[in-house]
Amino acid sequence: xxxxxxxxxxxxxxxxxxxxxxxxxxxxxxxxxxxxxxxxxxxxxxxxxxxxxxxxxxxxxxxxxxxxxxxxxxxxxxxxxxxxxxxxxxxxxxxxxxxxxxxxxxxxxxxxxxxxxxxxxxxxxxxxxxxxxxxxxxxxxxxxxxxxxxxxxxxxxxxxxxxxxxxxxxxxxxxxxxxxxxxxxxxxxxxxxxxxxxxxxxxxxxxxxxxxxxxxxxxxxxxxx
Amino acid sequence: xxxxxxxxxxxxxxxxxxxxxxxxxxxxxxxxxxxxxxxxxxxxxxxxxxxxxxxxxxxxxxxxxxxxxxxxxxxxxxxxxxxxxxxxxxxxxxxxxxxxxxxxxxxxxxxxxxxxxxxxxxxxxxxxxxxxxxxxxxxxxxxxxxxxxxxxxxxxxxxxxxxxxxxxxxxxxxxxxxxxxxxxxxxxxxxxxxxxxxxxxxxxxxxxxxxxxxxxxxxxxxxxxxxxxxxxxxxxxxxxxxxxxxxxxxxxxxxxxxxxxxxxxxxxxxxxxxxxxxxxxxxxxxxxxxxxxxxxxxxxxxxxxxxxxxxxxxxxxxxxxxxxxxxxxxxxxxxxxxxxxxxxxxxxxxxxxxxxxxxxxxxxxxxxxxxxxxxxxxxxxxxxxxxxxxxxxxxxxxxxxxxxxxxxxxxx
Numbered sequence: 001x002x003x004x005x006x007x008x009x010x011x012x013x014x015x016x017x018x019x020x021x022x023x024x025x026x027x028x029x030x031x032x033x034x035x036x037x038x039x040x041x042x043x044x045x046x047x048x049x050x051x052x053x054x055x056x057x058x059x060x061x062x063x064x065x066x067x068x069x070x071x072x073x074x075x076x077x078x079x080x081x082x083x084x085x086x087x088x089x090x091x092x093x094x095x096x097x098x099x100x101x102x103x104x105x106x107x108x109x110x111x112x113x114x115x116x117x118x119x120x121x122x123x124x125x126x127x128x129x130x131x132x133x134x135x136x137x138x139x140x141x142x143x144x145x146x147x148x149x150x151x152x153x154x155x156x157x158x159x160x161x162x163x164x165x166x167x168x169x170x171x172x173x174x175x176x177x178x179x180x181x182x183x184x185x186x187x188x189x190x191x192x193x194x195x196x197x198x199x200x201x202x203x204x205x206x207x208x209x210x211x212x213x214x215x216x217x218x219x220x221x222x223x224x225x
Numbered sequence: 226x227x228x229x230x231x232x233x234x235x236x237x238x239x240x241x242x243x244x245x246x247x248x249x250x251x252x253x254x255x256x257x258x259x260x261x262x263x264x265x266x267x268x269x270x271x272x273x274x275x276x277x278x279x280x281x282x283x284x285x286x287x288x289x290x291x292x293x294x295x296x297x298x299x300x301x302x303x304x305x306x307x308x309x310x311x312x313x314x315x316x317x318x319x320x321x322x323x324x325x326x327x328x329x330x331x332x333x334x335x336x337x338x339x340x341x342x343x344x345x346x347x348x349x350x351x352x353x354x355x356x357x358x359x360x361x362x363x364x365x366x367x368x369x370x371x372x373x374x375x376x377x378x379x380x381x382x383x384x385x386x387x388x389x390x391x392x393x394x395x396x397x398x399x400x401x402x403x404x405x406x407x408x409x410x411x412x413x414x415x416x417x418x419x420x421x422x423x424x425x426x427x428x429x430x431x432x433x434x435x436x437x438x439x440x441x442x443x444x445x446x447x448x449x450x451x452x453x454x455x456x457x458x459x460x461x462x463x464x465x466x467x468x469x470x471x472x473x474x475x476x477x478x479x480x481x482x483x484x485x486x487x488x489x490x491x492x493x494x495x496x497x498x499x500x501x502x503x504x505x506x507x508x509x510x511x512x513x514x515x516x517x518x519x520x521x522x523x524x525x526x527x528x529x530x531x532x533x534x535x536x537x538x539x540x541x542x543x544x545x546x547x548x549x550x551x552x553x554x555x556x557x558x559x560x561x562x563x564x565x566x567x568x569x570x571x572x573x574x575x576x577x578x579x580x581x582x583x584x585x586x587x588x589x590x591x592x593x594x595x596x597x598x599x600x601x602x603x604x605x606x607x608x609x610x611x612x613x614x615x616x617x618x619x620x621x622x623x624x625x626x627x628x629x630x631x632x633x634x635x636x637x
Contacts, residue, residue, distance in 0.1 A: 047636060056544060057632045077548040084546020091635060095541040097232075099239040104231075109545045111228035157545070169635070 002068050003029040004165055004197040005053065010062035012048060012220075022048050023060070024220040030199065030213075032164070035191040037208040038201045040217035047169060049217070050201045054087065054167055055079045067164050084113050088158030090200075092170040094150040096142035102129070102153050103138040110160045121160070128156040132186065148179035155186060166190065168200035172207060184210065229551050232542075233558040236531065244563065247527045251567025251611055252574055254520035258513035258607040259575025264582065265509040266598030269502045273470055276498060278373055278432045280491055281341075281464030282473040283480070285331075287321055288487035289314050320344070324460035327484060331465045336476060338468055341368035342460040344449040350396075350442065351421075352404040352412045359400055359440040361414065363449020372466050375430070375443075381408050382428025387445040393427035399439030401429055414442075414452070422452055514610065520567075521614035528560050528622040539626050540634035549627035556626050560619020561612070568611040572604055 012023035022045045030036050038046040051057040053064060055071055058079070063072040066086060071079065096105045106125040110116060116124070129138060132152040137145050142153065151171070158166055166187070172180040184207055190196045191212070200211075208214050216223040237244055293312035300307050321327065324342050331340045344363035349356055366388045370376050376384040380398060387393045394414075396406060406412050406426050415421045424444065431438055444452075450459055467476055473490035481488040492499045532539070539552060547555075576599075583597040 051632045051636065054544070054632075056630075056635075077550070080543065080546045080548035080551075082546075083544065089541075089544050091541075095537055095544075095635070097235075097538050097541070099235050104235075108228060108232075108542075111231070112546055112551075114228075 002032075003065075004032040004034070004067060005030040005199065006065045007053070008063045008065075010049070010052060010060055010064070012045075012052065012060045022220050023052075026062070026220075026222060028215065028222065030165075030197055032197055033191050033195040035187060035198045035212040036200070037211040037214045038199065038217065039203070039205075039208050039214055040223075044217040045220040046201050046217045050167060050169055050199065053199060054089065055083055084109060085161055086164050088161070088163040088166040090151070090155050090158050090166065090168040090171040092173040094142075094147075094154040096150055096153060096157075098141065098143035100142055101139050102134065102142055102145065105142050105153060106156045106160055109157060113161050115161075125156065125160060128159055129153070132156050133182075148175060148182065151175060151179065151183060152186070155183065159190070162194075163196065165197040165199065168198065168202075170202055171200055172202070172204055180204065180207065229547075229554045230558055233555045233562070236535070236555070237559050237562060240531075243527060243531075247524055247563045248567040248570065250520040250523040251564055251615060252571040254513075254517040254614070255568050255571025255607045255611045256575035256578055257516045258610065259572065259603055260578045260582070261509040261513040262603040262607075263575070263579040263597050263599060264595070265505045266600055266603065267583075267596030269505060270598050271592055271596040272498065272502070275433060276491075276495065277466075277470065278378070279434055279437050280495070281372065282467045282470050282491050283331075283465040283477050284489045284491075285321070285327055285463040285465075285480075285484055285486050286461060286489070287316065287318060289316050320455070320459055320461040321463065321486060322456065323458045324463050325458045327463045327486070330483060331463065331480070334465075334476070334480070336467050336469075336472065337465045339368065339372040339466040341365050341372050341464050342446060343369075343462040343464060344446050344453070344455070344459065345461045346416065346449070346453060348417075348442075349415045350400065350404050350406075350412055351415065352406045352410065355404045357400065357403045359442060361449065361452075362441060362443050363446035363452075364443055365446050372464065378430050378432045380429045380431050382426075384428060384430075384443075386427040387443065387448075390425070390427070391445065391448045391451070392422075392424050393444065393448075394424035395428040395430050395443040396426055397438035397441045398429050398431045399435060400442060401426070403439065416453060418453075420452065420454075513607075517610055517614050520611075521618040523618075524560055524563060524615050525618040525621060528556060528619050529625070531559070532556060532622045532626040535626075536629060536634055539629050540631035543629070543631040544635060552627040552629075553620075553623045556623035557616070557619050560615050560623070564612050564615025564619070567615070568608045571611065572608060575604070575607065 006029040008027050010023050010026040011021065014020050014022050026049060038050060040046045052060050063070065065071065069082065071082065103125055106128060107121050110121040110124070111118065126138065129135065132155060134149055134152055137149060142150065172183050175183060187198050191198050202208055293314045296309055297307060328340050328342060331337050342365050346361050347358065348361045349358050366385060370384060382395065384395060387395060394412065401407070404412065408426055408429065410426045411423050412426060413421055413423045430443065446460070450457065467473055470491065474492055477488050477490035542552065579597045579599065582595050585595045586593065587595045
């Protein structure tokens with residue numbers, strides 16, 4: 001089976017304040033539907049790796065392929081289009097647009113993609129919100145709902161374009177244990193039922209322990225996985 | 226509505242107070258631009274009106290030749306030196322013998338709105354013991370009036386009386402004072418050739434230009450030809466007015482080719498007037514553009530603040546797949562909307578201020594209120610400059626927003 005994500009010989013340097021090598025010849029592949037946790041101490045390079053995978057950071061050596069598309073060497077605008085269609089992001093902070101309604105926040109990436117009519121997008125966004133148990137808040141401003149709800153809205157936003165791969169940067173880092181479990185279950189279900197690949201950086205040992213696979217990083221190298 | 230415009234719209238409307246301040250700064254700039262230019266335009270027009278009471282836009286007359294006529298052919302070869310001592314520029318003919326064809330030529334030009342002939346001569350006015358020199362204008366009453374509205378400046382009597390009687394004269398009020406002549410008096414004129422003739426004062430005129438009023442008398446052109454023993458079609462000046470006095474120079478140049486006499490635009494003899502007009506225009510444009518640029522800085526500041534406030538949102542938009550162009554569009558649309566709203570309101574406000582100033586009493590010379598010109602071009606330019614300023618002022622922060630590196634922001 002074609003891997004959902006494959007990484008080959010990634011090398012990355014930070015040049016400020018002095019040049020250090022943060023990632024040392026990293027290579028691995030992730031299968032479709034796999035739920036992967038990236039763990040490691042802070043400074044181990046796991047977040048740096050995730051942002052390379054996210055295509056937002058293009059300053060590296062080696063190659064990255066997602067769903068058979070070679071992303072290394074593409075232009076910023078092409079990468080933006082690719083992210084829009086194929087990658088969903090969930091961050092530690094929800095980063096919702098506070099002046100928009102909950103529904104608008106979820107619809108934005110799909111409106112940008114423009115494959116469906118606004119009416120269809122609306123229906124789909126509502127379905128997602130109901131599935132994530134956010135009912136009755138659709139027309140509230142994003143800044144007016146609770147932290148757990150905001151994170152679930154952010155997940156709905158990440159899912160609206162049916163991305164092949166969902167990336168999480170400590171997606172539960174800011175949530176209490178109850179909400180952490182909710183978010184984890186959602187990811188679990190997405191990987192199992194929709195076959196979506198999930199790559200999440202986490203500090204949470206329990207979260208990691210329940211994933212399909214854990215990659216542990218130490219000093220810019222993969223220790224186990 | 227595209228998704229970019231939708232985001233721009235939400236940004237705009239979520240901070241109404243900031244929006245109003247930004248719009249007002251543009252409104253103020255544009256209304257000031259309109260007012261300043263309308264006012265200078267008005268002052269220029271008022272000035273021109275005063276001057277063009279007695280002066281035409283284009284004047285054709287018999288001038289001295291530019292250089293003395295060559296009496297001997299230029300010698301060929303380098304070994305001959307020619308001396309002609311004391312060559313003089315001589316006018317061999319006086320005035321325009323046959324003014325009819327020139328008049329017809331001027332009338333055939335579409336931009337020319339009025340043409341008249343004059344016969345001007347310096348004479349002496351005698352009344353009893355007083356003897357004063359001055360100028361005598363022989364005029365074609367009908368076309369003269371059409372050109373200068375001469376009849377409107379009559380303080381006593383009727384200009385058309387000149388057409389009816391050959392021995393009628395209209396005196397400038399200052400001139401009448403100098404020779405203490407009144408309506409109905411009989412005065413006499415003497416020409417340079419020593420001819421003396423009596424005329425009856427049938428009217429008094431006050432144009433507002435006191436140097437003219439103190440020295441000029443008017444008779445009909447037929448009477449003037451008679452007095453100076455000239456032929457039926459003789460004139461010293463053929464005058465033409467154009468639709469727009471600013472075109473005089475280019476028109477005069479074009480006409481000059483087909484007329485054997487000197488063709489002069491009003492600017493040539495009145496550079497002080499033209500320079501004053503130009504300087505006022507420059508001043509108005511400078512001041513109003515400065516105001517617009519200050520408004521531009523205001524918008525730049527507001528948009529910059531907005532961009533700084535929304536760093537995280539911009540980063541997340543980029544993560545979601547909005548590219549640099551989308552971000553520029555989102556923020557540029559906001560400033561252009563501000564510019565357009567401010568611009569349209571500014572056009573109305575500028576018009577209202579102009580109308581208001583137009584009603585402020587100002588009674589000097591022939592003015593009753595402060596002069597204002599309503600030129601559509603001022604409004605078009607104001608809107609154009611306003612949009613340009615807001616575009617530039619909005620583009621810089623928008624470009625900055627598009628260059629934000631999302632990784633830096635999202636990693637915290």
